[in-house]
Amino acid sequence: MTHIEDLAPYGCFEKTVLYLPDRYISFRHDPARTLAVGWLGDDCPHSGPVDGGLLDAVRELMRHQSIALTRGFHTCEICGPVAWADMQEGEAKVLAGEFGNGELRVPGEGGVVYAAPVMLWHYLSAHGYRPPSAFTAAAKEFVSSGRHRDMALLAPPDAVVQLHG
Numbered sequence: 001m002t003h004i005e006d007l008a009p010y011g012c013f014e015k016t017v018l019y020l021p022d023r024y025i026s027f028r029h030d031p032a033r034t035l036a037v038g039w040l041g042d043d044c045p046h047s048g049p050v051d052g053g054l055l056d057a058v059r060e061l062m063r064h065q066s067i068a069l070t071r072g073f074h075t076c077e078i079c080g081p082v083a084w085a086d087m088q089e090g091e092a093k094v095l096a097g098e099f100g101n102g103e104l105r106v107p108g109e110g111g112v113v114y115a116a117p118v119m120l121w122h123y124l125s126a127h128g129y130r131p132p133s134a135f136t137a138a139a140k141e142f143v144s145s146g147r148h149r150d151m152a153l154l155a156p157p158d159a160v161v162q163l164h165g
């Protein structure tokens with residue numbers, strides 16, 4: 001998966017696409033205010049004890065967010081090559097958090113938005129990855145506020161809304 005330094009401007013895609021049950025919402029995000037977190041590539045630069053509160057928050061984000069989905073899924077380059085039999089189980093492993101598809105968004109202080117891959121869960125739980133403390137605080141605050149349950153709140157007023165079908 002793409003490696004991006006933590007807190008560097010996120011520019012993987014020009015647009016953010018939110019996949020809601022009945023519609024999708026797309027908008028152009030500002031790369032300068034959209035900061036990368038957890039785009040590790042094949043190396044985990046900061047590790048330490050796992051923050052249980054952050055794990056719970058990321059699980060909650062995964063339950064309620066469906067963003068920037070792609071065909072297929074990501075696997076962990078730190079763990080190394082994945083056996084074909086495991087690839088066949090890809091969908092189940094995405095659901096279990098071992099493989100990732102899509103991204104997570106967490107609003108932070110001063111109008112920034114953190115953009116993390118869904119693989120974040122695996123990096124935290126399997127590799128003890130320690131994200132920037134500002135992200136950890138923002139993720140916990142976002143989830144405890146309950147605002148993460150309404151993904152549409154992430155979209156600006158001029159976002160494009162399209163119904164499915």
Ligand SMILES: [Zn+2]
Pocket residue numbers: 076077078079080122126127
């Ligand atoms: Zn791994």
